[in-house]
Amino acid sequence: MAESTTETIESVTGQTEHSIEIAAPAATVYALLAEVGNWPQLFPPTIFADYLEHDEHEQRIRIWATAGDGVKHWISRRVLDPALRRIEFRQEVSSDPVAAMGGTWIVDALPDDRSHVRLLHDYRAVSADRLGWIDDVVDRNSRTELAALKANVELGVAGSEAAFSFEDTVEVLGSAEDVFGFLSEAQLWPERLPHVAGVSLTEPGPGIQSLSMDTVAVDGSQHTTMSYRIVFPSHKIAYKQLTMPALMTLHTGYWTVRPLAAGVSVSSQHSVVINTENIATVLGPDAGIAEAKAYVQRALSTNSLATLRHAKQYAEARS
Template sequence: MSVERVHRMSYAVDAAAPAGALYTLVADVTQWPLFLPDTVHVERLDFDGVADRYVRWADAGGELRRSLVRRTLDAGGRRVLFHEERPDAPVTASGGSWCVEELAPGWSRLNLEREITLDGGRAAEAERAVARAEESAWAALGGLRVAAERWRRLDELTVSFEESVRIEGPAEPVYEFLYGVGSWPGRVAHVLEAEVSEDRPGVQRTRLVNLADDGSAYATEGSRVCFPAAGRIVFKRTRPHPLLAAHAGEWCVEPDVSGVTVSCRHDVLLDERAVGRRPGPGAEPAAELAAARRYVREVVGRESRAVLEPATRYAGDPVRTLRSV
């Protein structure tokens, strides 16, 4: 009979940001795909203001893994307790806490305490699990620190929007088209090449070569998690458009009695180093940022519409409405 082992880990990082701003980023898990490099998608299942429960898809050691987490949030104490439900073997239990300390005006410290219990009979797997946990912890601390230090302009650096199309036709062929991203070259105007691999059915890795509006080509890479029964595909571009630091979103196919609504939601984080490329050298920072927001909204929106248009033809029915929200 193997003996379980408890592994305790403690991490901390200082940020040039107010404690309240840093705590807000820890508490709002829905924004983690934009700030945490390993996080592909987070979906909150329950939230009552004090306790929440969410599903997180994240890259762990080159494999996309799903975790189900419960948390208790203490906004006054800037502390979050968490516990993972049904962790993957060889981990038998996993939990810990986030805590934000104010060091001085405009400076704060983020502490992460983790405790995982491991099956003692699986030494090699246990070592890999500890290494994955440590890599994830440092990635989270680093991502949250960088985001917190942009707190004054973070709202201006993030852009969220949705494109949708109304189709009088069945949902199944539309979802099939969106799922089959490997078939997009020659069918989607800006996609020149597409490579797709599946870790397991419905969990995809993609690499696309895209045509930019100036005639040049650029590559994007990403992860997608597909839910056929719900008509959803959530995604994150781990190598996004050159003007973006992060890009996540969701394709959704919603049937009703008269047809189907197909939508694509985008959440993007502008890359500050690239913002100066719009509208040109010498522009005021505010003008550069506003121009970059408009340009990204235009380019990313046009690309998603370029996918939606052939999807409607694939369904075999005419487009009735095309709109942006």
């Protein structure tokens, strides 16, 4: 008879606590944590997050985030307690090798308008040999998230002059399917878009794209960017750029296709944070944040509008 092996509860479960002090009022920190839409801007591992259901005290959210060298997606339920500044979370269905995951955010007030943030996790692996991988990812992501939270809150990124968003839109007398197909089939962009010199596109999971792209600027220079894209068929692609040019510390956005009475509108939305330390190096000693924002918006808009107009031409030719 073959030997049987039994994994103990301890061999497949883990618990962690990470904490940090932030020079900001506890109410401010809690409010940022409670608003899931902020997370791609606040936390480097988060690619995209939004609500499936939510009210003042309960939320059902979906999240895509980097984990190790890949991307994981899960749905969590969160219970919010604004009075105690606690947010409890629990994944509904976890992604292999995680069998279960939950925890708590706790924001405590300190003197002098400071706060102490604790991030607790409890989790279970699908097997004992995968627990170490989860330990490493939870530790790395928790430290990264808390450090980013501290930096962003203390620098006031949410309301900072260096942070801005904008959107470009065109109307198309064609089908949503054709427009969306043009946007989602980025592997064909070198053939379809004059400013794209090369593309490497992989799909590490359902609805997830890893996109490395070489683009040609107006001055002829070539730049390589790497992004993760989350694809919601026929209407939306959310992305987060992981490799930043000198003038940006953050770039996230969406491609969105919306129906009209005749045809569709298609938009490219960008959210950007300027790297203020590099303004003088890139634009000269007399440039400031306003000049940097105008420069970045012009560069991003030029490429976005080129893509939108070629998508329009493609879809209208097929209608």
